[in-house]
Amino acid sequence: MSAQKKKAFQIEAFKHRVVVDPKYAEKTWKILEHAIHEIYNHNASGLSFEELYRNAYNMVLHKFGEKLYSGLVTTMTSHLKEISNSVEAAQGGLFLDELNRKWAEHNKAMQMIRDILMYMDRTFIPNTHKTPVHELGLNLWRDVVIHSYAIQSRLQAILFENVRRERSGEVIDRGLMRSITKMLMDLGPSVYQDDFEKHFLEVSADFYRLESQEFIESCDCGEYLKKAERRLNEEIERVSHYMDARSEVRITNVVEKEMIENHMHRLVQMENSGLVNMIVDEKYEDLGRMYCLFRRVPNGLVLVRDVMTSYIRDTGKQLVTDPERLKDPVDFVQHLLDLKDKYDKIITSAFSNDKTFQNALNSSFEYFINLTSRSPEFISLFVDDKLRKGLRGVTEEDVELVLDKVMMLFRYLQEKDIFEKYYKQHLAKRLLSGKTVSEDAERSLIVKLKTECGYQFTSKLEGMFTDMKTSQDTMQGFHASQDVDIADGPMLSVQVLTTGSWPTQPITTCNLPAEIMGICEKFRNYYLGTHTGRRLSWQTNMGTADLKATFGKGQKHELNVSTYQMCVLMLFNNTDRLSYKEIEQATEIPVSDLKRCLQSLACVKGKNVLRKEPMSKDIADTDTFLFNDKFTSKFFKVKIGTVAAQRESEPENQETRQRVEEDRKPQIEAAIVRIMKARRVLDHNNIVAEVTKQLQSRFLPNPVVIKKRIESLIEREFLERDKVHHLLTLYLFFELEKDNARLDFQLLNSEVSSRQLLYHTRELCYANASISTSSNMIYKVPSFCHSVHIEAVTGVLFRLDAGNREEYCEVVRNSIAVGFVGCRRSLVTAMPFPSSIMQSLEAVKIGTLPESWLKRRFKVGSLES
Amino acid sequence: MPPRASKRKTAPPNSSSVTSSDGRSVFSKTKTKGLGKIDRLFNSYANSSSGEIDPDGIVALCSDLGVDHTDVRILMLAWKLKAAKQGFFTQDEWRTGMKALRVDSLSKLKKVLPELEIEVGKPLNYEDFYAYAFRYCLTEEKQKSLDIESICELLNLVLGAQFRPQVDSLIEYLKVQSDYKVINLDQWKNFLRFVQEISFPDLENYDSSLAWPLILDNFVEWMREKHS
Numbered sequence A: 001m002s003a004q005k006k007k008a009f010q011i012e013a014f015k016h017r018v019v020v021d022p023k024y025a026e027k028t029w030k031i032l033e034h035a036i037h038e039i040y041n042h043n044a045s046g047l048s049f050e051e052l053y054r055n056a057y058n059m060v061l062h063k064f065g066e067k068l069y070s071g072l073v074t075t076m077t078s079h080l081k082e083i084s085n086s087v088e089a090a091q092g093g094l095f096l097d098e099l100n101r102k103w104a105e106h107n108k109a110m111q112m113i114r115d116i117l118m119y120m121d122r123t124f125i126p127n128t129h130k131t132p133v134h135e136l137g138l139n140l141w142r143d144v145v146i147h148s149y150a151i152q153s154r155l156q157a158i159l160f161e162n163v164r165r166e167r168s169g170e171v172i173d174r175g176l177m178r179s180i181t182k183m184l185m186d187l188g189p190s191v192y193q194d195d196f197e198k199h200f201l202e203v204s205a206d207f208y209r210l211e212s213q214e215f216i217e218s219c220d221c222g223e224y225l226k227k228a229e230r231r232l233n234e235e236i237e238r239v240s241h242y243m244d245a246r247s248e249v250r251i252t253n254v255v256e257k258e259m260i261e262n263h264m265h266r267l268v269q270m271e272n273s274g275l276v277n278m279i280v281d282e283k284y285e286d287l288g289r290m291y292c293l294f295r296r297v298p299n300g301l302v303l304v305r306d307v308m309t310s311y312i313r314d315t316g317k318q319l320v321t322d323p324e325r326l327k328d329p330v331d332f333v334q335h336l337l338d339l340k341d342k343y344d345k346i347i348t349s350a351f352s353n354d355k356t357f358q359n360a361l362n363s364s365f366e367y368f369i370n371l372t373s374r375s376p377e378f379i380s381l382f383v384d385d386k387l388r389k390g391l392r393g394v395t396e397e398d399v400e401l402v403l404d405k406v407m408m409l410f411r412y413l414q415e416k417d418i419f420e421k422y423y424k425q426h427l428a429k430r431l432l433s434g435k436t437v438s439e440d441a442e443r444s445l446i447v448k449l450k451t452e453c454g455y456q457f458t459s460k461l462e463g464m465f466t467d468m469k470t471s472q473d474t475m476q477g478f479h480a481s482q483d484v485d486i487a488d489g490p491m492l493s494v495q496v497l498t499t500g501s502w503p504t505q506p507i508t509t510c511n512l513p514a515e516i517m518g519i520c521e522k523f524r525n526y527y528l529g530t531h532t533g534r535r536l537s538w539q540t541n542m543g544t545a546d547l548k549a550t551f552g553k554g555q556k557h558e559l560n561v562s563t564y565q566m567c568v569l570m571l572f573n574n575t576d577r578l579s580y581k582e583i584e585q586a587t588e589i590p591v592s593d594l595k596r597c598l599q600s601l602a603c604v605k606g607k608n609v610l611r612k613e614p615m616s617k618d619i620a621d622t623d624t625f626l627f628n629d630k631f632t633s634k635f636f637k638v639k640i641g642t643v644a645a646q647r648e649s650e651p652e653n654q655e656t657r658q659r660v661e662e663d664r665k666p667q668i669e670a671a672i673v674r675i676m677k678a679r680r681v682l683d684h685n686n687i688v689a690e691v692t693k694q695l696q697s698r699f700l701p702n703p704v705v706i707k708k709r710i711e712s713l714i715e716r717e718f719l720e721r722d723k724v725h726h727l728l729t730l731y732l733f734f735e736l737e738k739d740n741a742r743l744d745f746q747l748l749n750s751e752v753s754s755r756q757l758l759y760h761t762r763e764l765c766y767a768n769a770s771i772s773t774s775s776n777m778i779y780k781v782p783s784f785c786h787s788v789h790i791e792a793v794t795g796v797l798f799r800l801d802a803g804n805r806e807e808y809c810e811v812v813r814n815s816i817a818v819g820f821v822g823c824r825r826s827l828v829t830a831m832p833f834p835s836s837i838m839q840s841l842e843a844v845k846i847g848t849l850p851e852s853w854l855k856r857r858f859k860v861g862s863l864e865s
Numbered sequence B: 001m002p003p004r005a006s007k008r009k010t011a012p013p014n015s016s017s018v019t020s021s022d023g024r025s026v027f028s029k030t031k032t033k034g035l036g037k038i039d040r041l042f043n044s045y046a047n048s049s050s051g052e053i054d055p056d057g058i059v060a061l062c063s064d065l066g067v068d069h070t071d072v073r074i075l076m077l078a079w080k081l082k083a084a085k086q087g088f089f090t091q092d093e094w095r096t097g098m099k100a101l102r103v104d105s106l107s108k109l110k111k112v113l114p115e116l117e118i119e120v121g122k123p124l125n126y127e128d129f130y131a132y133a134f135r136y137c138l139t140e141e142k143q144k145s146l147d148i149e150s151i152c153e154l155l156n157l158v159l160g161a162q163f164r165p166q167v168d169s170l171i172e173y174l175k176v177q178s179d180y181k182v183i184n185l186d187q188w189k190n191f192l193r194f195v196q197e198i199s200f201p202d203l204e205n206y207d208s209s210l211a212w213p214l215i216l217d218n219f220v221e222w223m224r225e226k227h228s
Helices: A002-006 A024-040 A049-061 A065-089 A094-116 A118-128 A133-146 A149-167 A174-186 A189-218 A221-242 A247-268 A275-280 A284-294 A300-321 A329-349 A355-369 A375-390 A396-412 A416-433 A439-453 A455-482 A514-530 A563-571 A580-587 A591-602 A650-679 A684-695 A703-715 A736-748 A754-766 A787-798 A802-814 A818-822 A824-830 A835-840 B002-016 B033-043 B055-065 B072-081 B091-101 B106-121 B123-137 B148-159 B164-176 B185-197 B214-227
Strands: A544-550 A556-562 A577-579 A610-613 A624-627 A637-639 A719-721 A730-732 B145-147 B182-184
Touching (some): A024 A049, A065 A133, A149 A189, A149 A221, A189 A221, A189 A247, A221 A275, A221 A284, A284 A300, A329 A375, A375 A439, A396 A439, A416 A439, A416 A650, A544 A563, A563 A580, A563 A591, A650 A684, B033 B091, B072 B123, B091 B106, B145 B148, B148 B164
Antiparallel strands (some): A610 A624
16 A cells, blocks of 8 residues: 555645736726726717626636736826816805706716726625625715715705705605615615704704794694694605605604793693693694694693693682582582583594593592582482483483483592482482383482492382382272272371381471371271281371362362471461461471471462461561462462472581481491401501591591591490501401300300390491391391301390290381392391391282262371381 | 408307497407408407498508598508499409508508609519509599599598699699590599600600590690790
8 A cells, every 4th residue: 555655646736826917906907996996987889898897807716816906096086186176166046956957977987987897896805894885885975975075064954945946845856865765765864964954953953942932922723733733744744755765753853842831821720721721622632633642742741631621620619619509519510521521532532542531530530529528419419410310302212311320420429328328318208209201210310329339328219119009009009908998098108118228318297187197097997907927107297188169250270288287277277367377286297397388378479378467578477378279370270389409508418427427337336347357456546547448439438537436446446556566557356256255154144135135236246247227237137147147146135035036026026128128038037037127028018999088089198116 | 361361251250259339340360370460450440240441441440550531641541442432442452452461450551651652663563553543533333524623632641742833734624624524544644654754844856646545735835835
């Protein structure tokens, strides 16, 4: 193998000398230089690209790349200098044209030169890290032409002048502008930005600063905004025509800043045309424009919203504190609704339904509606008015619409429990007087309230409807059973009302006329015959009666009066003249009611079926009343209303408020106990916060009241202060199991009276999340407890001895409350109730007995207790 | 011990005691040394028919001790004896109390009173004593609160020496206000916390958003109004 290697044959490259002409480089370059000149002089047609390419190729190959490159730079520079001079020489308007033309030529020339020098571009330039030919051409153009002193400033001036002219409405050559800016962009983003955009923005800012100053002095807000909007659109359009797309944001920012942001406070508050005036005059278009423009600047919308909010609050405050407005509740609420509609429309049509604006609107309404304590009452009165007459003949959809609007106001109320109180009163009057327009509408509103506030809120209201329904059945039954007996008597219609569901009023039974008394007794016997273990009491203050009356000349009228008025009028069947005292004695109607009813019988023109001596507006104890023989009326039916205040008087209002405060106490306590049961230890501020949170769907509890309730619970040993941090933490001291044990113990030792037991049971139920507003809370408690707690309660009751149980049953019999009925079954199965109570718990059967009576007919409302 | 004692209580005093002219029973015979002396002392003040030291007996005891019966030291004595009922000491209370005080004669009791004062003054005891003072004044069955007048006297007696300015202001306020007619134990306890914790009269560190009872919130408000 090694011998073979030694013999190995070597082939050497053939050596032949290449003689390079020392002048070769110089000569070749001359050719190329010449070609470049020719290209710039538009004589390229006579050139041989093949030859030129080869020359350039050879030069690079023979390591003359450097010479070629520097030659190119020098040649191109000198040509560009010429171009620069010729551009400089161009006069006025021709300047841009010339520049543009030269630029196009330069581009073309560069194309060709690059083609010729392709080899250098591909090999020499990358290896030596030099600028490629094309880029070199651009750079040289930039440095030699664009940045030449005479051209640079003149170019900018002319460009800006053109923009200015266009802004002032002249037509300019947009194509040329586009070419020039395109050139600047081709030269690199920094050239475009530094040589054009930067200054352009500055110039524009100056321009708009001046212009906006001028506008704001001379235009009103709407006009100004219109102009600003137009300017903005123009700028956007301009950019799309002859600028880099990226300039749009920058230039619009300038316009926004100069035209809107710098003047926004002045614009919004501009006298006679600012935001407030736009709202007042309902200028939706201007408002929409303001919204769109202000949205573009930081804090713009915040400003608009704040100004709007404070305006709504101010006007709302004026509205609700205006004593004139408070005189007419219906009008007052209608005003609120109109106001809400107006703002809603503004927000939908001008503010593109902006959520933050809607929230601001809501919080403003909530703010001022709660400024007056009368709002809950008035809203209920408004509903009352609508459901009595306002919605008669209105389509179902429209009814829904009105009710929805009312619900919206209701949502703003902080004191929903007060609304409930009034609503109950008004609903009771509507139902009892049969004045409600549509039961569907009534029920629909109750459903809405239920969805808003839950079952508890409406359970009593629903109970009232049930009572009305069962009363009808009862009256039918009554009628069927008695038809022969009382065919000639007055017709009676009774509504049996469950205590607790209806707004309770002190029972003021008056002396009914004998005719009525008779039929009432019959009804009582009938009713108690079918429902043992109940107690009926007549609520004469809530009834109405229709009387057929014959006057002096034989003219007949039907009088629609209240039960009290009926009692008074019936007295005049036997005599023509009665003194006030006699009437008072005979009827025993409470003084204030009697005076009110006499006033409406004797002092109202057109309805004065009685005469009063002496004539005066008010009723005195010494007055005498006579039957008014000369009474005339155009109508056959005469409705004699009681002079009743529609809205509550101040003292009545105070009283209602006090009642509500009383009702709130157990609710607050229950909330505290519920919270403490879950949390065990909590500091004062947190308790207050949680209680407020829990109750805010119904009302806003006062922290001082909460503190009072906590103290009361401490006193009653439900809560305990922390031994060390007596101010910081509170323990729930009370425990159900413990208390049960205590009760059991006491019961076994017969140490506890039934009253104490009731008290304890009630407390027990507090701790188990029951809320109940009425004083006879124990009966409602079970419906809200879990069955296990019902058993706990009943377990306690089981241990009662016979006497105590009887006492307890008596209380139950006297108070059949709504909540109790709810869990009747579980209680009934668990509790050893006597049958009389079981029957009381059954639904009430009701019937009507139609009855005609010779002269007069009556309708008597009643309330069972 | 207790069962024996109770037997003794029922048997000897009634059968073998001599009733003195002023209505106080005196032991005729000596019994077990310590207890005998204590019981003798007890019997010298007790009402023979009820077998307790009644208000008359306490007045007599006070005059023998040379202190006024409204003196706070008598309240302290009652606390030490754990007396359940105002104005009365039962024999049991007396025995356990005297034993705890290591006292079996009037002169020793007199000597021990200043020590008792120091003992009550200890923070832990003081709080207990303070709450005891309130409960001691509850005379009726199921009574849970005291009327303003009694509270003012009690404040004077218990806190007067230590917190004069606070007590004066508080009493003045309690007498002018009309929201509260009675004071309950919780409020009473918080009075003590108040005078101990709150700088007076500037009330700088009082924060009404804490769980102070409302009556103190009102008091502070009243104070601030008065001073502004």
